[in-house]
Amino acid sequence: MRPTPLPESASRPVVTPLSPSVVYASDTPDMLDAQYDGDLHGYTYSREGHPNADVVAQAIDRMEGAPHLGVLTSSGMGAVSAVLLGLLKAGDHVIGGNQLYGRSLRMMAEDLPRLGIETSMVDPGDVDAVRAAMRPETKMILVEVVSNPTLRVADVLGLSALAKEAGVLFVIDNTFTTPRAFKAFDHGADIVIHSLTKLLSGHSDVMLGYVAARDKATNDRLRVFTVTAGMTPSPFDCWLAERGLLSFDLRYDRAQATAAVLAEHLGGLKGVKRVIYPARHDHPDHARAEALLKGQYCNMVSFEIDGGRAAANAFARGAEGLNFAPTLGDVGTTISHPASSSHRALTAEKRAELGMSEGFFRVSVGLEEPTALCDVFSRAVEAAVG
Structure with missing residues (x-):
């Protein structure tokens, strides 16, 4: 039994319609052959x-x-x-x-x-x-x-x-x-x-x-x-x-601008051992980043604090209002800890070779107001290292 056709309309939807159908019906075997052969555009089975x-x-x-x-x-x-x-x-x-x-x-x-x-x-x-x-x-x-x-x-x-x-x-x-x-x-x-x-x-x-x-x-x-x-x-x-x-372009530009502010702020905090952001002159690949990215340094900031897992736990608890989660790219800032998430399968020695200690964090900067975000990180670092 075929579904009832959609009502005709002289206007069109502003939002792309959601098409959850798994199967698409063709009129004849010849039509289906033409679709599979590429002579006629059409959908057949949503896996394809x-x-x-x-x-x-x-x-x-x-x-x-x-x-x-x-x-x-x-x-x-x-x-x-x-x-x-x-x-x-x-x-x-x-x-x-x-x-x-x-x-x-x-x-x-x-x-x-x-x-x-x-x-x-x-x-x-x-x-x-x-x-x-x-x-x-x-x-x-x-x-x-x-x-x-x-x-x-x-x-x-x-x-x-x-x-x-x-x-x-x-x-x-x-x-x-x-x-x-x-x-x-x-x-x-x-x-x-x-x-x-x-x-x-x-x-x-x-x-x-x-x-x-x-x-x-x-x-x-x-x-x-x-x-x-x-x-x-x-x-x-x-x-x-x-x-x-x-909204990608707007989100990217805002998050990237805030990331630069946050990286600079973290660099001045007591207890932060290093800050990794390609725009910084102390980044080991800064010259290459300038040549390749031409000022577009992305919204990611990584940094390392003094102390081991206890300090890392204290930092995560102290970052009130931010999500500690193994993800990136959200509208809100998220913090991840590679040693307990993305790179947990590596040995501690291997992580150390790559520069990831227990005090190493990765930040995906979101759309928060920059000054307020920096204040959150100040309090979280203080909670972790005193």
């Missing part, structure tokens, strides 16, 4: 695509300058998985930045080797080290422009040249920087990844990922893999993400 996903993909395509319709996935890690599992095979080798997001690190350290895909984790700011890690079977280099959570800046231009020279795919996770700060395709990326869960959607109520490739055949392979693996995004999450994208 649906209107709300395409609306969001097109919006991000415009922001990133993607040459083909990007692929939405059910999470940011879905997009990472689509690239690593959808394009690599047993016997291949991939090089990853050694300070990737914790789950990306885990996939490269544990899951890919189990499937016969070899991995090397290298400092993405050291092109010579990446070159030394290259092998004949290397197929891909994967980095974040600004690493999570230590905010190191990759040598994107050097890595892009190396990847082109070696004939390997250069993959950029642009989640932290976003296309507002950095156009990955313009800087040599072959594939761009986003966790839409974060700043692009921006309200902590969406779980989505995005991936797009410069080469159409590669883009098609990614799409086919996500369909086969069932990485289908929810229409409702896509609908919410579109709403978030409408």
